[in-house]
Amino acid sequence: MDINVVNSLTYEDFVQIFGSVVEKCPLISAAVWSRRPFRDLADIETHITEFIHNLPDSGKEGILRCHPDLAGRDLQSGTLTRESQEEQSQAGMDTLDSTEILHMYRLNAQYKERFGFPFVICARLNKKAEILHQLSERLTNDRAAERERAIEEVKKICSLRLRNIVRCDIQTKL
Amino acid sequence: MDINVVNSLTYEDFVQIFGSVVEKCPLISAAVWSRRPFRDLADIETHITEFIHNLPDSGKEGILRCHPDLAGRDLQSGTLTRESQEEQSQAGMDTLDSTEILHMYRLNAQYKERFGFPFVICARLNKKAEILHQLSERLTNDRAAERERAIEEVKKICSLRLRNIVRCDIQTKL
Incomplete structure (x- = not known):
């Protein structure tokens, strides 16, 4: 998927397509949509990683508990x-x-x-x-x-x- | 449900029961489980509210986009x-x-x-x-x-x- 296509997605389509990249945590992809435009797929990954790292320890444990x-x-x-x-x-x-x-x-x-x-x-x-x-x-x-x-x-x-x-x-x- | 029962729930049962109190965001309840023991139901609510308020703006928008x-x-x-x-x-x-x-x-x-x-x-x-x-x-x-x-x-x-x-x-x- 071309990054320009990704950047043109509505949040609804973005969450539909990327919502499960972190198991049962569509909140994370939905949050990262705010960071558009993305340079490339690695840029999406960086934003997801940053979002996770900025969560409190309880939030990180929350992600794990969704697995x-x-x-x-x-x-x-x-x-x-x-x-x-x-x-x-x-x-x-x-x-x-x-x-x-x-x-x-x-x-x-x-x-x-x-x-x-x-x-x-x-x-x-x-x-x-x-x-x-x-x-x-x-x-x-x-x-x-x-x-x-x-x-x-x-x-x-x-x-x-x-x-x-x-x-x-x-x-x-x- | 007696609060002592809630406090005795495994994270799996807690997420099963409380995982949808914020639409499609089981991550939040799963995170709040770390805060046990809870005094009462209002205490759970306070922890959920605090968790949401501590999210960056993108995270708050992420929650909304799950609705x-x-x-x-x-x-x-x-x-x-x-x-x-x-x-x-x-x-x-x-x-x-x-x-x-x-x-x-x-x-x-x-x-x-x-x-x-x-x-x-x-x-x-x-x-x-x-x-x-x-x-x-x-x-x-x-x-x-x-x-x-x-x-x-x-x-x-x-x-x-x-x-x-x-x-x-x-x-x-x-």
Whole structure:
């Protein structure tokens, strides 16, 4: 999608197209629309990152709490957003056996109990073994460090989703 | 719902129950969960208000942009959230004749063109004639004043939705 097209979008179309680049947080894209005109897609990403960084810690934790568990209830029951479904599938989260699901469930539960938000990782950049390793390792962080670590993952997810919007657009044109 | 019950909710249950008190902005309730324990429902409301007020102007506009038009496309096509559907119905927005719908559509379009966000008013506190009057009148505000005016309406809507959660809970018990 050409940046001039993006800059010409009404807020309604912009939120429709970019509203899920941060999971279940259309507020963020809707806010960033105020920053038009954008130089390029990276400029949109920068504004999103700035917006997130300027939130209080509670707001950053709020973003994390809008994310589903990895290999959790939403995946099992088919109620993930389209984006999360694709990402969790790519990381092999939908092909875990029952032992692996139980292991993931227990680690997720420990993590949520410790931090008060779910374990967030960019599933498209990690495979199953690495995700389990990261989940175990990050469980030992303190809350402030882990909040920032998880927000870094939100930014990676956002970055790939932004590029996916562009790629989808190119594919549609072909 | 007793405040002790609210304070014992996991973030997942809290976001499930309170996630729509600000339209399509579960991020806000999810953030406010960090402020537990709450003294009472008014305390939750205070934290939500504080969170909104601490957002940059773009964030406040972002909240407004997550709201549907009054008597707009979402009402006509049945894609409003349950809360908005009830509120717009109570204000008589679903019984407008075609002339009234066109009038509302044109005023909404003017408003969005001028401000870059939709006209937000607490529909449960206003009837049709008052809504049309307010829409015409507020169109003459400057953007900063109107942003603050609209956010005041978001707070009224939020307050009533919070009370509705409690009321529903009492009705369920009876």
